[in-house]
Amino acid sequence: MATHAIFEELGVSYELIEIDLAKNMQKSPEYLAINPNGKVPTLVHEGRVIYESAAILLYVIDQYPESGLAPDIHSRARGLYYQYLFWMSSTLQEAANRWAHPEQYVSGDSNLQQVKDNANDMLTHCWGVLEKVLTNNGPWLVGEQLTAADFHLFMVA
Ligand SMILES: N[C@@H](CCC(=O)N[C@@H](CS)C(=O)NCC(=O)O)C(=O)O
Secondary structure, rough: OOOHHHHHHOOOOOOOHHHHHEEEEOHHHHHHHHHOOOOEEEEEEEEEEEOOOHHHHHHHHHHHHHHHOOOOOOOOHHHHHHHHHHHHHHHHHHHHHHHHHHHHHOOOOOOOHHHHHHHHHHHHHHHHHHHHHHHHOEEEOOOOHHHHHHHHHHHHH
8 A cells, every 4th residue: 555655646657456455365376475474565667676665665765866755865864764664664554564464473362351452552642642742843753755655554543
């Protein structure tokens, strides 16, 4: 969704190929050949294959520096742009996945609720951090400038 939204924002042409998770298409041999993790999304650009949504966003925006969707390379905002993308990917999105799919983290049913509760505590913490950042330093994640990181936040939210 974040990659899709970025393409719309940039106004570039792209082909969107649906991988139907309900049909487990992400685990098909054809898909695993391009993304061995069996997860969406995957970008194919000029024969180059890139996976991980945050990495895809960084890569795409690097192709369009004139878009203004990445902060100046010598600014603090550039550091914050990386910081929030990596943190959302590793911490917020991971907790959201644990909350939505506790069965991926434990065997059997007995501890599912505990995994969900722990994930919920982490989500509450993360949304609290984001609430503070956006309230005190917004309107966007890095401050005054809309960046690709906001598209990632929107997707997870
Ligand atoms: N860190 C990865 C997470 C990707 C991910 O978890 N994708 C989910 C959908 S949101 C997926 O493909 N789930 C299917 C599965 O796990 O089989 C990213 O940001 O690209």
